[in-house]
Amino acid sequence: MLDPKLIKESPQIIQDMLKARSVEFDLAGLIESDQKRREFITRTDELRKKKNQVALEISQKKKIGEDISSILEEMKNTSSKLSELELEQENIEKSYLKLALTIPNLVHKSVPIGVDENSNIEIRKWGDLPNFGFKINDHIDISKNLGLVDLERAAKVAGSRFYYLKNDLVKLNQSLIHYGLDFLAKKEYSLIQPPYMINRESMEGAIIADDFKEVIYKVEEEDLYMIGTSEHAMAAMHSKEIIEGKDLPLRYAGVSPCFRKEAGAHGRDQKGIFRVHQFDKIEQFVFSRPEDSWNEHEKMISVAEEFYQSLGIPYRVMLLSTGDMGKVSAKTYDIEAWMPGQNAYREIVSCSNCLDYQARRLKIRFRDKTNEDTQYMHTLNSTLIATTRILVALMENGQTKDGHIKIPNVLHSYMGNQKEIY
């Protein structure tokens, strides 16, 4: 949600944003329904004022025993008129919200304008691409040869895009999570394991309507939705709260499984465990003061980069264009890891500043002094690890001539000093 004052006072800024994102949106309709909404608030407030005055009069006259029959009639009329007006106002409010909740976020001026990922800009690169000197395999063959993943049985039991992890790959998955949590704890993030299902109100605060059918699983007969990332549960964590300014920023490391429908991804990354319905993830989530959020954004991407440097995975940082970026984000960096089996860089991290967009939807505010107005804070999120994708990167980058997988040094202690999977 955007600041209604901005929409009212500077519609050109909104118009420019919609153009940059190539999004069709009924801005005139939004402005009109906002104006209508304000008018109705004034009208109903006036009628309520009258009602309050008459109610007071009745109670005073009753006290001294005066006749109230005529004034009672007036009260009746006012009341019924008011409930008519209230009903109308409710409808106006609804149609306003429907538009207000679907307008995308503003775009930072550094974001390249384009329709898809071809307009993304490479910001920097790290690491040398491995030179194997033998015929390499992709993660599907590597894991099959070592008996680490069973896709066929998962398809039988759950469907496509599911998997059974097996043996040392289970250990590696757990080690990555353990190492990732230790890594963020050292940087003074608070560790959070959130609910894996949340209600509709909370989910609507974090995402935009389209995402419900594209990514989110619904639990039947319950007001519950499976989280697509712990971001959803953590954004809603402080909803309807007023935080003391001195407690900001709040830096959280959320760890949870993630569930995604992947509707509309037919045919893409069909095989293996690169794009799946379920994976484990550690997420950085930061609540920050508005003036600090761009600094926090850079900090989060560098935390993620430091993590991948420690694992020795070559990567590049991309600045997403307006066409490749989510509607909730004002600026997004992706980290793409080198995947030798695909001979390509592939997305493993997405790091976004959402400004006050989520905070407005979820009513997450702060103030420094109790007699000052509250302000909406800024929310930011970034992957640290989505484990399945890192398993792919570790298998493909760490493969040896004899078909083993080298484990990065930082993970040895988490693997009980195991240095290779064979």
Place this chain on the structure above:
RNA sequence: GCCGGGAUAGCCAAGUGGUACGGCGGCCGUCUCGAAAACGGCUACGCGCAAGCGUGCAGGGGUUCAAAUCCCUUUCCCGGCGCCA
């Protein structure tokens, strides 16, 4: 799952049909060389340039001229019983 008790502002908390009592904490001011104390104001949201007005007593519905208050319902919390990884 059953029975009972609850949900009022950042926290505590009074209020059984007629303008939401107070306290704590916090902020600002007066006083002071400065501070403490004392005193005064402010301390949820909306509309409005403002004066001001309205909304808000867990959510939804109902009764009534009028609901924090009465009725129905949902959610959550506490206690007891039951079941259970």
